[in-house]
Amino acid sequence: MNITVVGAGYVGLTLAAVLADFGHKVWVVRKDKEKNEALKKGKIHFFEPGLEELVKKNLKAGRLIPTTEYSQAIPFSQVIFIAVGTPSLPSGAVDLSQVFEAAKEVGKNLSLEYTVVVNKSTCPPGTTRKVAKIIDKFKPTKAKFDIVFCPEFLREGSAVEDTKRPDRIVIGIESPKAARIVKEIHRQFKAPILLTKIESAELIKYAANSYLALRIVFANQIADLCEKNGADIGEVIRGMGMDKRIGLHYWYPGMGYGGSCFPKDVAAIADFAKKKKITGSIFAVMDKLNKKRIPQILKRLENNFGSFADKKVGVLGLACKQGTDDVRESPAIKTIEILKKKKAEIVAYDPKAVENAKKVLSGVVFAKNPYEAAKNADCLLILTDWPEFGKLDYGKIKEMMRVNFIFDSRNILEKVKIKKIGFKYLGIGR
Ligand code: NAD
Numbered sequence: 206m207n208i209t210v211v212g213a214g215y216v217g218l219t220l221a222a223v224l225a226d227f228g229h230k231v232w233v234v235r236k237d238k239e240k241n242e243a244l245k246k247g248k249i250h251f252f253e254p255g256l257e258e259l260v261k262k263n264l265k266a267g268r269l270i271p272t273t274e275y276s277q278a279i280p281f282s283q284v285i286f287i288a289v290g291t292p293s294l295p296s297g298a299v300d301l302s303q304v305f306e307a308a309k310e311v312g313k314n315l316s317l318e319y320t321v322v323v324n325k326s327t328c329p330p331g332t333t334r335k336v337a338k339i340i341d342k343f344k345p346t347k348a349k350f351d352i353v354f355c356p357e358f359l360r361e362g363s364a365v366e367d368t369k370r371p372d373r374i375v376i377g378i379e380s381p382k383a384a385r386i387v388k389e390i391h392r393q394f395k396a397p398i399l400l401t402k403i404e405s406a407e408l409i410k411y412a413a414n415s416y417l418a419l420r421i422v423f424a425n426q427i428a429d430l431c432e433k434n435g436a437d438i439g440e441v442i443r444g445m446g447m448d449k450r451i452g453l454h455y456w457y458p459g460m461g462y463g464g465s466c467f468p469k470d471v472a473a474i475a476d477f478a479k480k481k482k483i484t485g486s487i488f489a490v491m492d493k494l495n496k497k498r499i500p501q502i503l504k505r506l507e508n509n510f511g512s513f514a515d516k517k518v519g520v521l522g523l524a525c526k527q528g529t530d531d532v533r534e535s536p537a538i539k540t541i542e543i544l545k546k547k548k549a550e551i552v553a554y555d556p557k558a559v560e561n562a563k564k565v566l567s568g569v570v571f572a573k574n575p576y577e578a579a580k581n582a583d584c585l586l587i588l589t590d591w592p593e594f595g596k597l598d599y600g601k602i603k604e605m606m607r608v609n610f611i612f613d614s615r616n617i618l619e620k621v622k623i624k625k626i627g628f629k630y631l632g633i634g635r
Contacts, residue, residue: 206390209234209282211307213244213271215465215531216325216357217288219256219364225263227393232270232278244271252530252557255365279314284390287311287336288325288357297472297492299329308336312343315350321383323353327414327470329477330407333377351383354403356410361465362528374398377406411477414470415488420455421462422491425498428458428634432505438634439616458633460536460588460614461498464525468495468534499539502614502633503547509631510584510610513549517607519582520551521575522589524558532561536614537588541566554578556591576605583608590615599626 206229210221213235221233235241240250247261263269272278279285289303304326311322322340324333337352344350354377359367374391378384378400388398401409428438438458446453462468475488507513525535532538535558541551545568554572555562563571572578575594579585579602587594595617603609603626611623613632623630 206230206284206386207282208232208284208286208390209278210286210288211275211311212287212289212303212326213240214288214290215251215253215361215364216359217286218244218249218260219253219359219368220286220288220325220357222256222259222263222269223365223368224390225266225268226259228268229390230268230270231263232272232282234272234275234278236273238273241271241273253361253364254528259365275310275314279311280316282316282320283318284321284323284386285311286323286325286355291326291328291469291473293469293472297476299327299332299469299473299476301328301332301335304328304332304336305339308339309343312340315340315344315348317345317347318349319382320348320350321353321386322350323355323387325355325357327356327410327466327473328354328407329411329473330404333403333407351378351380352403353378353383353387354406355387356406356413358410358413361531362526369394371396375401375406375409377401377403377409379403411470411474414466415474415491417455418462418467418471418495419487419491421457421459421467422494424456424458425461425494425633431634436634441634458616460502460540461495463534463536463539465531465533468492471495499536499543503540503543506584506612506631509629510612513544513547516549516583517581518544518549518551519572519578519580519585519606520553521555521578521585521587521594522591523553523555523562524589524591527589527591530557530561532558532565535589538562538565540586540588541569545569552578552580552582555589556593558589576602580605582606584610584612586612586614587617588614590617592617599623599628603627 208224208229209232210217211234213233221231225231249257287307289307291299294300324336333354356375374396376387431438442456445451471488471492475492478486523537525531552570552572554575559571575597609628611628611630616632620630620635
């Protein structure tokens with residue numbers, strides 16, 4: 206098929222490259238001319254394992270076509286995916302301006318043939334129908350189209366694999382003709398397909414993300430209880446998770462949920478519930494608890510370590526999680542911002558996210574490797590779960606640090622081993 210993907214971010218570009226690799230001709234439309242020229246040469250403005258290779262392969266085969274011109278892509282496409290950003294407004298509501306602008310451009314350029322427009326941007330229930338109205342308003346009178354909402358469930362760090370092999374494909378749809386076409390596109394993904402109402406599909410995305418975020422909030426509260434009574438969160442999670450109704454997966458006690466999706470999606474569903482006059486929503490409480498998490502942990506650290514003022518703090522990890530260079534809503538960045546206010550001197554290292562961190566942090570020294578971040582430090586904070594941080598030579602690090610205090614927010618170190626080396630160690634719920 207001929208397909209257009211609007212938006213060349215983590216979701217859009219990954220989807221475009223995977224669809225091209227499955228043999229479709231795919232235009233990927235973006236606004237930034239400079240990034241578009243780079244993309245034509247196979248250069249991607251973010252890090253995602255395996256994506257650059259996939260992009261280069263499909264550019265070479267002529268199946269993937271980057272463009273900044275809607276008119277070069279939309280009129281020739283049978284299916285158009287919208288995968289633009291839906292960030293938070295300060296109120297927690299979703300800023301839908303990128304989606305509505307994309308809808309307008311799609312409408313203006315729609316061909317007279319029948320087209321299916323698939324919204325993939327995470328949006329509150331009711332938004333996809335508004336997208337259809339905008340397309341309808343701007344399209345040529347005779348052009349025909351159907352609207353669909355397909356939530357995206359990929360995780361940054363494994364976006365290519367998740368796109369190729371998702372657990373399920375949810376298609377929110379009304380038209381049987383569009384259903385046939387969208388199912389046909391997803392046939393190669395080899396995943397169960399669930400057809401739903403459009404509003405259900407929109408809500409499924411928020412329900413899934415907020416439930417995963419809830420597990421993090423819950424794990425943090427159990428970890429706090431562990432710290433009060435000498436229990437170990439790892440053991441508690443194992444004992445709890447071996448119950449098949451609960452499961453061992455997706456328990457991440459730490460600095461709270463972060464990243465480009467959970468904070469904004471929980472805030473969005475809380476805002477949606479409030480607008481629908483649903484009182485006592487759990488989502489608003491989660492949002493509040495998560496915002497308090499980092500200051501609470503820093504207080505605990507100060508109780509153990511003393512004041513951060515004029516101390517040299519080595520930070521390992523800036524990305525919101527391992528496997529990505531994304532620093533959006535990264536707990537590490539938020540922690541550093543608070544530490545800076547407390548007048549700490551920060552030297553930070555991350556294997557992939559330094560360039561993005563430089564755009565949002567000032568007054569921080571960026572180290573070339575983890576050992577440089579630890580040199581002469583009064584304490585070392587592990588803030589991202591990069592596996593390499595578990596494999597460092599902590600004997601060498603101890604010799605390099607001024608004071609041997611380690612905070613392991615992701616519980617990736619073996620506590621007994623680290624203490625044996627001579628560190629004062631703090632983890633989460635251990
Ligand atoms: P992103 O910010 O990485 O990418 C969005 C891109 O769209 C940006 O490059 C932006 O420049 C571009 N854009 C904005 N308006 C445009 C327009 N009118 N025409 C062309 N391009 C335009 O965002 P993302 O992480 O890819 O997320 C996209 C959507 O998918 C969001 O709604 C997000 O919530 C959802 N989502 C994201 C993830 C994730 O892990 N990143 C996972 C699932 C769902």
